[in-house]
Amino acid sequence: MLNIENIDVSYGEVQVLWDVSFNVNKGEIVAFVGSNGAGKTTTLKTISGLLHPIKGSIKFLDNHIEKMKPHKIVELGIAMVPEGRRVFPYLTVLENLELGAYTKRASQYLEDSLEWVYQLFPRLKERKNQLAGTLSGGEQQMLAIARALMSKAQLIMMDEPSLGLQPTIVTEIFKTIEQLNKQEITILLVEQNVAKALEISNRAYVIENGRIVLSGDSESLLKDKEVKKAYLGI
Amino acid sequence: MIETILAQLVNGLVIGAVYSLIAVGLTLIWSIADIPDFAQGGIYTFAAFAAYFTVTLLHFPYFFSLVVAVITGTLLSVTIEKVCYRPLRGSPFSQLLVAIALFFLLANLAIFLWTPKAKILPSPLEGIILNFAGFSVSLQRITVIAAAFALFIAVNFLLKRTKLGKAIRATAQDPETATLMGINRDFIYTVIFALGGCLTAIAAALIAPLYAVYPEMGTLPLLKALVVVVFGGMGSFIGALAGGFLLGLIETFGAIYVSVAYQHGFAFIILILTLIFKPGGLFGRS
Ligand SMILES: Nc1ncnc2c1ncn2[C@@H]1O[C@H](COP(=O)(O)OP(=O)(O)OP(=O)(O)O)[C@@H](O)[C@H]1O
Numbered sequence: 205m206l207n208i209e210n211i212d213v214s215y216g217e218v219q220v221l222w223d224v225s226f227n228v229n230k231g232e233i234v235a236f237v238g239s240n241g242a243g244k245t246t247t248l249k250t251i252s253g254l255l256h257p258i259k260g261s262i263k264f265l266d267n268h269i270e271k272m273k274p275h276k277i278v279e280l281g282i283a284m285v286p287e288g289r290r291v292f293p294y295l296t297v298l299e300n301l302e303l304g305a306y307t308k309r310a311s312q313y314l315e316d317s318l319e320w321v322y323q324l325f326p327r328l329k330e331r332k333n334q335l336a337g338t339l340s341g342g343e344q345q346m347l348a349i350a351r352a353l354m355s356k357a358q359l360i361m362m363d364e365p366s367l368g369l370q371p372t373i374v375t376e377i378f379k380t381i382e383q384l385n386k387q388e389i390t391i392l393l394v395e396q397n398v399a400k401a402l403e404i405s406n407r408a409y410v411i412e413n414g415r416i417v418l419s420g421d422s423e424s425l426l427k428d429k430e431v432k433k434a435y436l437g438i
Numbered sequence: 439m440i441e442t443i444l445a446q447l448v449n450g451l452v453i454g455a456v457y458s459l460i461a462v463g464l465t466l467i468w469s470i471a472d473i474p475d476f477a478q479g480g481i482y483t484f485a486a487f488a489a490y491f492t493v494t495l496l497h498f499p500y501f502f503s504l505v506v507a508v509i510t511g512t513l514l515s516v517t518i519e520k521v522c523y524r525p526l527r528g529s530p531f532s533q534l535l536v537a538i539a540l541f542f543l544l545a546n547l548a549i550f551l552w553t554p555k556a557k558i559l560p561s562p563l564e565g566i567i568l569n570f571a572g573f574s575v576s577l578q579r580i581t582v583i584a585a586a587f588a589l590f591i592a593v594n595f596l597l598k599r600t601k602l603g604k605a606i607r608a609t610a611q612d613p614e615t616a617t618l619m620g621i622n623r624d625f626i627y628t629v630i631f632a633l634g635g636c637l638t639a640i641a642a643a644l645i646a647p648l649y650a651v652y653p654e655m656g657t658l659p660l661l662k663a664l665v666v667v668v669f670g671g672m673g674s675f676i677g678a679l680a681g682g683f684l685l686g687l688i689e690t691f692g693a694i695y696v697s698v699a700y701q702h703g704f705a706f707i708i709l710i711l712t713l714i715f716k717p718g719g720l721f722g723r724s
């Protein structure tokens with residue numbers, strides 16, 4: 205459903221992605237891993253339209269989206285859970301969720317979507333009138349995921365959802381990701397927690413210094429000697 | 439004695455209402471688009487002239503001239519954003535220079551078009567004097583204060599309760615993430631500049647019958663509204679509201695009890711004190 209072909213991306217003069225190509229099929233969880241500064245966030249930002257490639261193409265369903273603005277791309281059905289959660293701190297939990305359903309397509313399902321995400325994250329329901337900035341880190345991450353779900357997206361991109369969270373919450377978040385995938389949501393998952401990411405994903409890509417250096421199904425990557433040495437510390 | 443104090447209280451609230459109206463628009467524009475929009479000073483003047491010509495040249499009633507002023511101010515503000523600020527997005531310093539240039543350009547254009555001579559905008563409300571136990575005040579003054587409060591309630595409702603308002607607040611808090619929700623940033627900019635131009639225009643057309651209509655009339659209100667934004671706290675609606683009225687009252691009472699000579703200086707004393715002791719402003723968030 206998402207096809208990225210040979211994109212180059214730069215910040216001003218500094219190029220950070222070189223000839224990146226990969227694809228995500230409907231129903232998959234695809235992991236996108238690599239060390240700090242490899243270009244993972246840059247890739248997700250380019251897909252969501254916050255950055256535009258200087259070369260190459262990005263196709264989602266039947267649309268070329270590489271030149272589209274972010275608000276149009278959301279409308280097509282791609283949502284992002286940004287790095288660092290980025291909830292709107294001075295809006296309530298409920299207002300954050302309502303904004304998740306801002307698009308015309310999503311707003312007609314607002315009530316149903318709310319019920320759905322409250323069921324997934326009962327804690328958000330208890331705190332719906334609280335300012336998002338006062339939530340704990342784990343709760344903010346849940347809110348960021350729930351907010352993306354509100355958009356009724358078919359593809360959800362998550363940028364390091366487990367970062368800085370305590371182990372029990374990390375487990376909970378990964379469980380939620382698998383659960384969402386069972387509900388027909390396709391997921392592109394960027395993670396530092398490579399072991400966990402490979403465990404729950406169908407396929408994975410490894411990016412280094414702005415280039416894709418390895419790809420394959422997650423199970424065999426988990427057993428790969430290079431991957432073990434570089435990312436799993438074994 | 440008590441009558442003078444009451445009269446000055448009304449005067450302070452009237453001038454404060456003008457500062458607050460302009461400051462509410464300015465603080466939205468400044469916090470979201472990152473532009474201290476000096477051009478609102480010119481918009482204030484043009485809106486007042488629009489009202490003046492509607493009444494004196496076209497002979498429409500004063501109430502109708504308020505509508506014409508609002509349309510003029512709103513269109514002017516939105517056009518300035520589209521034509522002058524948007525192409526410079528990402529270079530705040532260039533935008534600041536353009537804003538200041540527009541401030542002088544619009545005032546000079548008004549002098550060129552209509553001469554520097556002050557003109558009188560007649561309003562039927564100015565002739566209606568209300569008496570409260572020996573204390574009298576014109577209906578025009580009461581209208582300025584009442585209209586300002588009605589508008590603040592409306593703007594507060596827009597920002598707090600509507601979907602559009604939530605999108606505006608989200609854009610103010612995190613513009614990049616807001617676009618990821620499907621919010622079109624260009625559209626939000628158009629809305630806040632429209633709102634700013636509209637509030638500025640109403641302020642101008644409401645107060646014009648009490649003073650006069652002339653090309654430089656926008657200068658002091660604009661500069662003081664900018665002070666109010668800093669004083670109240672950048673991006674704070676309640677700060678702009680409270681700060682505007684507070685400045686109006688300080689100026690009016692200061693003119694009597696301290697010195698008339700300082701009337702227009704109080705704002706800048708407040709600005710300096712704010713920057714030194716409370717740089718975030720009264721209601722600022724950090
Ligand atoms: N706004 C920016 N301007 C210039 N360079 C940037 C900018 N953002 C990121 N970079 C650079 O681009 C490269 C890739 O950054 P990116 O954020 O995509 O990495 P990442 O894989 O997400 O890393 P992390 O795991 O730390 O989040 C880095 O070298 C980084 O310094």
Ligand SMILES: [Mg+2]
Nearest residue numbers: 244245246287
């Ligand atoms: Mg990153």
